[in-house]
Amino acid sequence: MTEYTAKPEPRTVPEEDSGRLTEASRGRLIGILVTLVLFTEIVPLQIAMVTMILPQIGRSFPESGSSTSWAITILGVASGATMALVGKAADLYGKKRLLLVCSGLFVLGSLTCALTASWPLFLAGRGVASVSWGMAVVNYGIIRDLFPRRWIPIAVGFIGTGLGVASIIGPVVCGLLTDSLSWRSVFWFLVIYMLVMIPVLAWVVPESEVRVRQRFDVLGALLFGGGVGVTLIYLSEGGTWGWTAMKSLGFLLGGLFLLVLFVLWERRVDEPMMELSLLRSPVVLIVMVASFFFTGVQSLIAVLTAYLFETPSASELHHEIAQGVAAKAGAPASIMERFITLDGDVGYAAGYSVLELALRISVWIAVFTMIFGPVGGYIARRIGARIPMIVAGVSVCAACALWINWHSTWQEQVSIGLLLGLGSGFFFAAWPNLVMDAVPASRQGVSTGVVQVFGGVGTSVSTALLASVLASYPLRMTIAAPGAQPVTTTVPQVYTDAGFSQAYLLLGALPCAAVIVLALVLRAGRVPARGGEPLV
Structure with missing residues (x-):
């Protein structure tokens, strides 16, 4: 298997160093970096804030029924x-042009919402706004094209981990806006944030001069985007619809069919959207698979943490x-409590609000x-x-292994x-440098x-596998009213402690072990990162 080599361009491409800010002051470079990071903080910000207001959105759209979660899924x-x-x-x-286009689509979509x-x-508004996720991809290319080579390895570390607007400020602002106004004020905040950042970006950040001189492969783009999108619908909703249900399999087979057509088309077109040799590059292929495992684990931990600490305590659950039972039976709740017992360990449950979860963990x-x-x-540059990728896999694997037994208090979660922070920071600095x-710069995006x-x-x-794992460890309750046969059933959306331990093991530690193996066999990244500088 050989390294990826770009095909000869049909027309002249500017040199990679054309327009590079090698003579710019440190202050100007820092200003560009901060602007880029703040501009694309809108991507995680909209996830963090909209997830918090999902119940209020559902109440405002009764017709959404059980599809309220599609506000996130889409x-x-x-x-x-x-x-x-x-x-x-x-x-x-x-x-830069694409950043501005994506920001305009984000404003349009958020205004619609x-x-x-x-x-x-x-x-539909959420779908249009989600195109802004591509801004994070574009940022890496701008850093590569504009910054001095020695700045690039460290700068991409900032791009990958942000400046805390989404994870630190977002939940607080969301709570204050929702409590004092309504959930719609959150979307107005997102619109205003972006409208403030658009002129800042236009003024501070110059355009990159690096271009690929070819026609846009419209059919290839439609086949690839459609194939990925339809397949993701299957992965997102298969657990709800049933993995083997005809409706689910229709989406899976349809998505795979479009992706097969994409491969066949790209092999014959003169100017493809994506050279397939790019995907056969050992470095790119290993990074893609590692990203599959690592990003999945990172998302898993976020969901597990929310479940663990937002679940009401055992006494609150019992009450x-x-x-609910008393309302159906027409009896006082204080009496019914005597006849209900919970079967399962929920000692982890803390009953935190979203704001408490954000501030404590x-x-x-x-x-x-x-x-x-x-x-x-910095380590990648030196x-x-x-090495940072290996450390990322080892540290997050160790975190998941420790959380198997110690996950019941916020002190355990934070320590x-x-x-997790070490591994996430190192991973999102390592893979862009690799x-x-x-x-080549012309294929960066x-x-x-x-x-x-x-x-x-x-x-x-x-996320789909997590639902299956937790469903195997439901909290059960038994109602044993006098003169009636005891009835045992499960408590919806509440799981025993053993389920979380299994999730940390099977969906956390084991995938991270795969990341470690991939990083160990990686032949690239054993010399200081070059910031994309071509080898002579």
Whole structure:
């Protein structure tokens, strides 16, 4: 298997160093970096804030029924279908230009969500806004094209881990806006944030001069985006619809069929959207698979943490269940509580609000990640990106292994979470440096986009498998009223402690072990990161 080599361009491509800010002051470079990071913080910000207000959104759209979660699901589906396409368009037409296009689509989509009273139109707005996820892909290309080579390895560490607007400030702002106004004010906040950042980006960040001189492969883009999007619907909803149900299999087979057509088309077209040899590069292929596992684990931990600490305590659960049973039986809840017993360990349950969860746990994990991202980039610049990737796999594997037994208090979550922050920061500094040094600048956008797509698929697979694992460990309750046969049933959406331990083992530690193996066999990244500088 050989390294990826770009095909000869049909027309002249500017030199990679054309327009590079080698003579710029440190202040100007820092200003550009901070602007890029703050601009694309809108991507995680919209996830963090909209997840918090999902119940309120559902109450405002009664017709949504059981599909309220699609306010989140559609982000993964639409962004997975468009990230690589946005990256390719940035390679062709200009990276700053694509950032501005994506920001305009985000404003349009968020305004639709803030104003509409129609559930289908709300989902359409969310889908349009999700194209903004491609901005994270474009950022790596701008850093590569504009910054001095020695700045690039560390700068991508900041791009990958952000400045904490989404993870630290987002939950607090969301809580304050929702409590004092309404959930629609959250979308107005997102619109205003982006409208403030658009002129800042236009003024501070110059355009990259690196271009691919070829026609945009429209059919290839449609086949790839459609195939990924339809397949992600299967992965996102298969657990609800049934993995082997005809409806589910229709989406799976349809998505795979489109992807097969994409491969066949790309093999015969003169100017493909994506050279298939790019995917056969050992570095790109290993990074894609590692991203699949690592991003899936990272998403898994976030979901597990929310389940663990937002679940009401055993006494609160007992009281809530008694109230529900009493309402149906027409009896006082205080009496019904005597006849209801819970069978299963829920000692982990803390009953935190979303804001409490953010302040006690999520903020600290975000801070750890922010610190270690640039550190990982610095190590990549000094000795290579392979070591940070190995450390990332080992540290998050160790965190998941420790959480198997110690996950019941916020102190345990935060202290072990230091390892998660270390691993996340190092991973999101390592993989962009590996890709930059493996592909030419003219293929940066599309290659980074494909890696991000694999990460999104990993998130969908991990979330689907988590639902299956937890469903095997439900909390049971028994109602033993006098003169009646005892009735045992499960408590919806509440799971025993053993289920979380199994999830940390099977879906956390084991996938991270696979990341370690992939990083160990990686031949690239054993010398200092070059910031994409071509080998002589």
